[in-house]
Amino acid sequence: MNWVDYWNGKPTIYVSARHQQAHDAVVAACIAPFVADASGCVLDFGCGDATRAHLVAERSAKLLLWDAAPSVRQRLSERYAGHGKITVLSPDGLAGIEAGSIDLITVISVIQYLQPSELSELLTNCQRMLSPRGALIIGDVIPPDVGMVHDAWALLSFAGREGFLPAAVTGLIKTAFSDYRTIRSKLQLKTYSQSEIVQLLSSHGYAARRLDRNLGHNQRRMAFEARLPGAGSGGAVGDRLKR
Numbered sequence: 301m302n303w304v305d306y307w308n309g310k311p312t313i314y315v316s317a318r319h320q321q322a323h324d325a326v327v328a329a330c331i332a333p334f335v336a337d338a339s340g341c342v343l344d345f346g347c348g349d350a351t352r353a354h355l356v357a358e359r360s361a362k363l364l365l366w367d368a369a370p371s372v373r374q375r376l377s378e379r380y381a382g383h384g385k386i387t388v389l390s391p392d393g394l395a396g397i398e399a400g401s402i403d404l405i406t407v408i409s410v411i412q413y414l415q416p417s418e419l420s421e422l423l424t425n426c427q428r429m430l431s432p433r434g435a436l437i438i439g440d441v442i443p444p445d446v447g448m449v450h451d452a453w454a455l456l457s458f459a460g461r462e463g464f465l466p467a468a469v470t471g472l473i474k475t476a477f478s479d480y481r482t483i484r485s486k487l488q489l490k491t492y493s494q495s496e497i498v499q500l501l502s503s504h505g506y507a508a509r510r511l512d513r514n515l516g517h518n519q520r521r522m523a524f525e526a527r528l529p530g531a532g533s534g535g536a537v538g539d540r541l542k543r
């Protein structure tokens with residue numbers, strides 16, 4: 301089993317429907333301010349079920365969703381069939397994206413599942429797709445000193461705020477005995493320090509900086525904004541995130 305197989309099956313990460321809804325709402329709310337204006341074209345790479353993607357689509361001209369797991373793509377296609385602004389891309393859909401046509405690419409809670417060669421390929425591909433004013437946002441990056449205990453604590457805090465604490469406690473117990481724990485210890489999640497990410501982005505031709513806040517509920521994890529040389533400074537985007 302690899303991580304795509306895991307996500308293609310029945311992942312136990314979300315402890316309840318309420319958890320998934322709350323998570324997706326937070327992610328959509330975090331992404332939306334980065335959509336520069338209503339003419340913007342957005343690509344969400346590794347989007348997951350993205351049940352609140354319509355909230356991002358409302359702020360943009362076009363939202364492209366791509367995920368490696370076939371079952372996730374199937375659910376997305378059913379959910380957003382007929383939505384005027386959302387397109388669920390096929391497995392090879394990324395290759396068909398016109399060069400320089402995407403204004404915002406989001407990669408949230410994904411790079412921990414990628415091999416270094418896959419991440420490198422993704423960064424090169426994003427460089428090709430980004431428009432001159434475009435930004436790549438990589439969120440929920442796990443630093444090396446943040447592990448399962450921190451994740452569990454962040455989940456409990458989130459669940460307390462969002463009203464699914466009993467489900468979170470039960471879910472954590474189930475997770476302890478689930479294939480997620482086994483696969484996580486076998487395949488390992490990739491972790492990165494702030495300097496590693498900035499260096500990696502720089503070696504792929506981006507100017508990058510860490511954002512003040514992560515895109516997600518776990519503020520022990522990190523988010524980065526990357527732009528191509530000559531692109532906008534991104535100051536306004538950073539300001540929008542602070543609001």
Ligand SMILES: C[S@@+](CC[C@H](N)C(=O)[O-])C[C@H]1O[C@@H](n2cnc3c(N)ncnc32)[C@H](O)[C@@H]1O
Binds near residue numbers: 345
């Ligand atoms: C934790 S979910 C994140 C979903 C969404 N971005 C969010 O923040 O809610 C991780 C997603 O990454 C996708 N994924 C896992 N391995 C991948 C790979 N090698 N290439 C692309 N996507 C991958 C999974 O299918 C899954 O939907």
